[in-house]
Amino acid sequence: MKNLKQFYSLLLCALTLMGLPIVAQANDDAFSVKNYEVTLARGNTNTLRERAIKQATREAFPKLLRQLTPRHTWSAHSNLLEYVNWDDVSYKTNILEEKYNPVYKAVFDIYYREKAVKDLLTKFNIPYTESTGGRVLIVPVFEEGNFKQLWETTNPLKDALNDAVRSHGSFEYIMPEGDTDETAALNADMATLGAGDLILNLANKYEATAAVVYHAKVSKRFGSYYLDVTANWYEPDVQAEPSLFTAPIEDIAFVGGEIDYGSLNGVFKLAADDILSHLGAHKRSQGLVEVNKPGRVFLRFKPADARDLEKLKEVVGELNTISEFKLRVLNVKDSVFQVDFFGDRDAFKEQLQKTNLTVEETKMPMVWKVQFKNDPFLGPVNYEFDDE
DSSP: OHHHHHHHHHHHHHHHHHTOOOOOOTTOOEEEEEEEEEEEOSOOHHHHHHHHHHHHHHHHHHHHHHHHSOGGGGGGHHHHHTTOOHHHHEEEEEEEEEEOSSSEEEEEEEEEEHHHHHHHHHHTTOOEESSOOOEEEEEEEEEETTEEESSOTTOTHHHHHHHHHTTOOSSEEEOOOOOHHHHHHOOHHHHHHTOHHHHHHHHHHTTOSEEEEEEEEEEEETTEEEEEEEEEEEBTTBOOOOEEEEEEOSSOOEETTEEOGGGGHHHHHHHHHHHHHHTTHHHHTTTEEOOSOOEEEEEEEOOSSHHHHHHHHHHHHTOTTEEEEEEEEEOSSOEEEEEEEOSOHHHHHHHHHTTTEEEEEOSSTTEEEEEEOOOTTTOOOOOOOOOO
């Protein structure tokens, strides 16, 4: 029996080193980020794969957090990332593609331990959904004048969307290949008119749970050119509000009287980033596990003048763990601010102290006295409170 255990241990190590998929045990539930690509400049061949896996694991984790949590909590993710124990959350990495010339490039499926991720989110009071967003098919339709493009290789939206999906992890976004059957079944007009059955049939082909028709139109009004984007979500038994984007096109260029699509790359990328960051908000609210509400403290602060109030508001309000920050009391003696924050109370106190503030706890657990540390150029400033 002992020899058998040693054999399986050696086999597991060998599979890991070879980069072959390891089948997860049934009791090891995991979240995943699929098809994550890493490119590294050439270096020590013996360490390239190890470096790439480490980089992919760390870079893909914020994408997973965005898949799991409501948008209004995303500002708190950066603080959470400072406290991640990577040995705890990392489960395994499968190598899908790998090449070494002319640079090292690999594509991974990355798996994280579900319990460890949920425990981390709970510690920072961040609500999460029980499952990731799933696969979503993007159907890109570009319109200019009376002409619409969907399957054409000249469709200028594809590059911008392909770039955007790499940095937005709310869902696993894919785009259709555009083979003969697909082009015959769905055209640009039917897509923009909302032929839901045809759109969902296409999504089913790619094992996607939903589809989005991303309709971008260049138009001229009031003497200027604009890009207008409407993204409509299609999913069985689900009604979702469309995501909208409009922006003026500042540097539009023409070649031979026709619009140079290359001059629109900037606004195309801006639109894609904006739309993808808003898509599927209804999905992240489904099955949401509400953890503890944000912590709350009241900060008593005696300002030297009105500028100090603005300074405190700016310094504290910009912390990435802040849920709400507002003035509750202001009189000739002092001011009181209500602060709701995500995460651990001591960690929040430490954050305040790093912003050039001193923090003193009082007999009332929810009330802290704060003051700015003395500026040597201004001399000492009396921020002390009179005893009541």
